[in-house]
Amino acid sequence: MTRPALLFDLYGVLLHMQSDRDIAAIEQAAGTDGRLWPVYWQLRPAFDAGQLSAEQYWRAVCDRLELDHVDIDRVISADTASWLRPDDEMIGAVRDLIDGGWTVGLLSNIPHFLADAVKAEFDFFTRFHAVTMSCDIGVAKPDPRAYTTATDALHSQPEHTIFFDDSPPNVDGARKAGLQAHVFTGKHVLDRVLDEL
Template sequence: MTPDAVIFDIGNVLIEWQPERFYDRVIGAERRAAFFGAIDLHGMNDRIDRGEPFAAVIAEVAAANPDWAKEIRMWQDRWIDMAAPAIDDSVDILRALRRAGVPVFALSNFGIETFQIGREHYPFLEEFDRHYISGHMGVTKPDPRIYEMVEDDCGVTPERLLFTDDRPENIMAASERGWQAHLFDGPVGWARRLVAAGLITRGALA
């Protein structure tokens, strides 16, 4: 069944998101391992992705962990350095879909403030027809509710949506709602899936 709309995750699909790599570079791999072992940083980020205020969450966690306060504050002060670089071939795919007249949506776990930072640094994030950002929605993937909210808003039936994400649990949740889904493991495989679906041609990416 040919999809009527294509939905992109953002982190590790359009923009690399590797906080561990950033901290390895800045404070060294050994100290980074100790830092991530001492504090649930991904849990902290989940709070931001659910819509809690970015600065307030960082300040709270830093105050609770004074030995790591400097490193925790980097999560805010140098966030854009963690969310980098853009995955250029995926951006090309997004633009090829737009040239082909295919509606493209973003569905991403992202904080309210962090998404605004991302938009300022990556203009292609403005090129989506619709944005579904967890911080604004108050719920994160893979909660089934976020997929339901997308369906209700966009008006496309589940079986006509094609979604890519790098997290298996997010893909599984979409599939369980009847969405077509592709586990993102790089732009090449994603492009092949879209060509097979009849949405773009190989020549469109040349």
């Protein structure tokens, strides 16, 4: 039996989500509080799809919140730093899978500025058979085109691709696109799925 291809999300799977300390640092840089986050996430899809630069995105966030005299470069720096914490256990597991002959790809919702930062920070990106980033393809998960672009890049069919993402809506989108998809809550999910093959 031919092995399926494996496709991984980035954040919440291979890199950690923002910590409370990260969130506080961004709020401090922007000169605001928790009211930042609904706007931050509301404007994020266009940012992830490559439709806004980091400066355009943060100016839009600040305008929406009526924040004046914000040092945009400082906010961008705090935002970037918040997304650069690796999950070493999972990165090691993915390296082992690739070394073991599995076809492995990445599919991430990520804006250009952050894609550049993570590629510069981490060398594991060069190990993937294919890397699909929303900012490069103009659509983000759960748009079905994101999944088909990723499986095409892996030279795999959706039904022969197993996808791991920490976001239930993105997992649902993958299933609708024909992939075998699992909500990732830790390495035990990967281990269980592979053990059941």
